[in-house]
Amino acid sequence: MAVMNIREAILSTLHAEMERDSDIMLLGEDVVGGNGTAGGPEAIGGIWGTSAGLWAKFGPDRVIDTPISESAIVGAAAGAALAGKRPVAELMFADFVGVSLDQLWNQMAKFRYMFGGKTRCPAVVRMVYGAGMQTAAQHSQSVYALLTAMPGLKVVLPTTPADAKGLLTEALRGDDPVMFFEHKALYGVKGEVPEGEYRIPFGQARMVREGGDVTVVACGRMVNFAEKAADKLAADGIGVDLIDLRTTSPMDEDAVLDSVEQTGRLVVVDESPPRCSLAADIAALVAARAFTSLKAPPALVTGPHAPIPFSRVLERAWLPSPQTVEDAVRRTLAFR
Amino acid sequence: MAVMNIREAILSTLHAEMERDSDIMLLGEDVVGGNGTAGGPEAIGGIWGTSAGLWAKFGPDRVIDTPISESAIVGAAAGAALAGKRPVAELMFADFVGVSLDQLWNQMAKFRYMFGGKTRCPAVVRMVYGAGMQTAAQHSQSVYALLTAMPGLKVVLPTTPADAKGLLTEALRGDDPVMFFEHKALYGVKGEVPEGEYRIPFGQARMVREGGDVTVVACGRMVNFAEKAADKLAADGIGVDLIDLRTTSPMDEDAVLDSVEQTGRLVVVDESPPRCSLAADIAALVAARAFTSLKAPPALVTGPHAPIPFSRVLERAWLPSPQTVEDAVRRTLAFR
Amino acid sequence: MLQLGHDQLLGAYRRMATIRAFEERLHEEIKTGEIAGFTHLYAGQEAVAVGICDQLTIEDKIVSTHRGHGHCIAKGCDVKGMMLEIYGRAGGLCKGRGGSMHIADLDVGMLGANGIVGGGAPQAVGAALAAKVDGKGRVGVAFSGDGACNQGTTFEAMNLAVVTRAPAIFVFENNHYSEHTGDAYAVGTARDIASRAEAFGMKVWRANGCDFFDTYEAFRDLLEHVRGGGGPAAIELDTERFYGHFEGDPQRYRGPGEIDRIRAERDCLKGFRARVTGAGLLAGAELDAVDAEVAALIDAAVAEARAAADPDPATVADDVYAEYH
Amino acid sequence: MLQLGHDQLLGAYRRMATIRAFEERLHEEIKTGEIAGFTHLYAGQEAVAVGICDQLTIEDKIVSTHRGHGHCIAKGCDVKGMMLEIYGRAGGLCKGRGGSMHIADLDVGMLGANGIVGGGAPQAVGAALAAKVDGKGRVGVAFSGDGACNQGTTFEAMNLAVVTRAPAIFVFENNHYSEHTGDAYAVGTARDIASRAEAFGMKVWRANGCDFFDTYEAFRDLLEHVRGGGGPAAIELDTERFYGHFEGDPQRYRGPGEIDRIRAERDCLKGFRARVTGAGLLAGAELDAVDAEVAALIDAAVAEARAAADPDPATVADDVYAEYH
């Protein structure tokens, strides 16, 4: 086991997998950096530090800086995947699905189905998401619900360095398009990472802790918030089943349903506005499939139906927090 | 009252409102048709027949044919709205939100909020949606959930000619961006339409019928399917409260909750795949806010988690139907 | 023209004639009401698809448009499989899931028709970037219409290809209409599509897309440039569509006698026949024989498609993923 | 240059100096950690924003970029309101909801900075189409960087403007970098952005964006063309950014001595001062007095911003809609 942060886990996994499989190629804006400048290529190496050294090792045919053209980036990944490669496209911010959605949704996601199941499109689209750093309305969004809704895509959100490695490796070995979400506020999170080959199958949630009194389902950075809440609740003798979904498509429905069948109480924490959200999706799942177990109404902890504001205090008010999770748990437990 | 179909209701409303308000302008692909051809402008007049005669009456500055450039169409509407006009942009198919999402989601929807509430962006984006005519995976989708999820947008889905008039008029008089959905299989639906000014406030559902045994919530073409199911159920003495949402953002939560408080049973019918859908949204709403009234698990009638297929039999298997709605109602009622 | 041998010429004729017969037959079949959805016929543009695809190998990739039948046939898709697909049958090339607008066959390097105008161009660049990694001189080809050249994706794709020196080829089939709007209106005032590609620094060619030989020769030069590592290139073909935008289009935007004129003066099949028989390269009887074979093939395809089984509704959600836990 | 009177010249200097002082002060303030998020400084490009906006009226609309402070100040946004906004205060121009990347003031015709590269160009065309309906000779202006010129929306916007003959103006500020990549790499091999606009059939101008007078004069001609109904036009300005892409950028992509050189040779403020004092149009002391006033204004703005109240968290979901039932 090596200790590293999520950024390092992603970078080292890309290095290892690109070495192993010469079909993997990487493209995006400034993933090399410095092209066409006096400083020369790799003057930067990816603005998030997740592609440093790849260009030098694998060359310009496999590590490609692109113009600011997200539709072309994702579309080229789609085409390269159809042509037999395993492209990894990087969206500098997940918000840029706005300028590339068609290639994700109507192209990549649908090829296999439209073409009668005879096609594989193993493209991985890495995208940096999430609020908490005052990057405001157009650079802070968590668009996983939008993509989870789209048949043909898989959606992955690691929250630990080990999961980052295991899930990225799995994405690069599979045959379907994968939306790989990296939270900008989690890159520095450290943890132990298994050495050597390490894969985590999609659709298997991580049981972060078992407490038995209430089921809290979360993903991404919200898992950390929920953990903090769970710590405080534990001090009062309240036991939380905390489920980190890891992948929202496919989703580990059994993990959620099994837990709710025990606890009878559900809190979902989702870094997004409430409407047609992942939180709603999970609450509906539980209401429909664990109805008789439910002892209290499902509680949805989300942002408000509003864009994400810039100001520190407003952004904090927008986001769920350990406190709002804790409050929701207590309210849910108080329900009779 | 005049009898007309939805297509005619939309066209006549556009004529009337453009006459009344010189700030209204229309833009889209082939909304005039024939530009740059021997046949000349208005050789066609809109491929859906919803803009015929507007160019001749209001001239080329207010009725504008565009190249195939949906981002520019929606973006130009956004800009014209900021500049004080009331643009109506047409997306020939709602699926083309894929190539224009940024201008809808990160621009139009967010201006007012990002700019501190000092801005209005009264753009109406009309888009043609829905399955049932074998237009396959890229021309059949019902993308209202995706846009309902986005704060700053209003989402409207008329199902009758009267509603088409009343809701479109309201959209053209309001100060917010409105996503106006026209189902391609509903254009020919006929009905009575009030003469003169007629507005329907957003956020007020239409109670299609009151039956008291079960609440069925639907929108768009699914309302018609639900009505057929309700007819059959009525023959067996089962009374359906059928709610046509009309607008999904804002949504008439009270209409849904009030009905479920009476019936204790909910069926939602949604022409879309199940994940993070409007169906899930409503089921979650009810589970969270009418928990104690619920006597059975909410039933979600949606398409499967798959793109929409071309083949007639497959498309029929994909879509909800009067039969699947009826079955869901019976299952819900059978639940003890 | 003289560089093509007898079999090559006959093969080219066969493919063009197959496309024409396929489309003309569809035009009739659609009237029966048995084929629904959108069908966009390629008749009139055959010289483009065949003049280009005849010079590609099975390893070269093409990406097509909503008007894709011609590209499919030219690249080698099975004609019966296509007909079954358009009828929505289980035995169709895409099991009835795609229909006319979404035919693909990756085994022959046909990466898909596309219902989204402009959707394909970036994908062709991706295929070209894949080819570049392999270093075997393969290319990625994007077919686009004059309307598609206005879509942002097409521009982005051209620039990306130039920046990365991808062996990508942009084929602009200018049939002068995007739906019901003329290129004189929609393609800016410059009107010429190739000059846009030039502004990205690409080498461009222009040819008569109703003339197989002109198309073939221009594309031969272009292909030599691209395969030789000269970077991406574009070609604009002046061509004609013989039918409406989609089946059902009243075509009120056409000038009086326009269709008669283009059919009389710009029919690539008639032109081909006149040239090869005039030069004594192929005999009229040989071409007649091909016509007869093609007619029989299409008859058989339609008969098979009409009789074929629909997909099993229970399979509606299959094939969404390679695997989904 | 001689056409500008004393007050116009002094005003132009004041606006350029205000932008420079605003940005240089922000560069310092950001180090205190009190300003978070992304801040992109406009220093070095002042001659563009001012050379252009000085010729626009309050009824003309501009759409800006992520690097928007200069455009805002040049178009007349309140400087204190901007500073408060960048500090995220309740009294900010956008109530603290937008921050540096989303400053707008519709009352002065500034339709917004934009965090999405390429997002603004179609909106400027929309504003231009609105102006066309009104028929009063107003224009819509899109500022775009050399990086933004590769985004599909920018191309679509140019074509749409040409097709509709909208009084739209595309201002390409080529500062030779998009983030950490050079224009020599990312803008195809043609390198010149204006020639792309030309390929759409637009009239184009090119000027030295570090020279106020060159920019001013070229834009004057352009504006005459557009206001006169000549259709859309584009101008490419060769300019420089003095700081990193965003605050915190290590700028390893710069050549040795590059920043010193551009500051020495291409500083539009120094150039302006030399020209106007050399020609005897303004006295050095007048300019010094402006510098002092500007410094005082920025000091006051920062002091006010530091002391100002944050927004009330309870308002987080206000202002999403004009009304929402």
Ligand SMILES: Cc1ncc(C[n+]2csc(CCOP(=O)(O)OP(=O)(O)O)c2C)c(N)n1
């Ligand atoms: C993104 C998108 N916008 C609009 C359409 C509707 N549409 C289908 S074909 C077409 C015209 C295409 O014209 P062109 O590219 O010249 O191809 P042609 O039909 O002439 O072959 C349009 C507008 C679409 N399918 N996709």
Ligand SMILES: Cc1ncc(C[n+]2csc(CCOP(=O)(O)OP(=O)(O)O)c2C)c(N)n1
């Ligand atoms: C759609 C989109 N893609 C990428 C980015 C990230 N980004 C912000 S600024 C920038 C570079 C822009 O370069 P340019 O247009 O030359 O403007 P400059 O920064 O030089 O003023 C990039 C890539 C973005 N904000 N939006």
Ligand SMILES: [Mg+2]
């Ligand atoms: Mg065409």
Ligand SMILES: [Mg+2]
């Ligand atoms: Mg730049």
